[in-house]
Amino acid sequence: MPNSNAGVSFEKASRVHLEVSPEAEWDLIEAMDWYAERDPELSDRLELSYRQLTSRLLEYPESAFELVHSCRAALIPGFPYFLIYNVSSDTITIHAVWHTSRNPDTLKRRLGASGE
Numbered sequence: 001m002p003n004s005n006a007g008v009s010f011e012k013a014s015r016v017h018l019e020v021s022p023e024a025e026w027d028l029i030e031a032m033d034w035y036a037e038r039d040p041e042l043s044d045r046l047e048l049s050y051r052q053l054t055s056r057l058l059e060y061p062e063s064a065f066e067l068v069h070s071c072r073a074a075l076i077p078g079f080p081y082f083l084i085y086n087v088s089s090d091t092i093t094i095h096a097v098w099h100t101s102r103n104p105d106t107l108k109r110r111l112g113a114s115g116e
Contacts, residue, residue, distance in 0.1 A: 016058055016087075020094045023110065024084075027097035031081060049077050050097070061087040068108055071095060084111070 028050060036043035053076055057063065064074035064083075073082040076097070084096040084107065098107055 016061055016090055016092055018054055018058060018092050018094070021096075024094040024096050031079075031097060031099070046076070046079055046081075049079060050083070053077065053083055054092075054094070057083070057085065057092055061092050068111060071111055073098075075100075 028047075032043045032046055035046055053074055057074060062072070064072040064085075067073040067084065071084050071086045073084055075082055080100040082096075082098045082100060083094060084098050085092050085094045087093075095111060096107060
């Protein structure tokens with residue numbers, strides 16, 4: 001039986017696959033590059049945290065909170081970045097890897113422009 005708390009469902013998904021937009025790939029690359037310039041271990045940890053989060057979302061796609069334009073936001077553990085994504089019946093589409101200090105209006109414009 002699914003457990004829900006504040007509108008968040010933890011029901012396990014079946015056969016969901018992951019798609020990453022070119023913008024989200026670029027966001028992640030930029031963030032990893034920024035950390036690599038300061039400490040390569042941090043860049044590696046960011047990538048690991050990102051991969052662990054996406055694995056969790058593949059199992060529990062609706063576990064993150066709802067944001068805007070039918071998208072959800074999941075905080076990447078240990079880093080000030082949200083993974084912004086939406087869920088369809090069989091696909092999780094990542095639209096952004098968004099730093100928490102960035103202007104949310106810019107994110108809303110990006111998501112609106114992608115038709116979400």
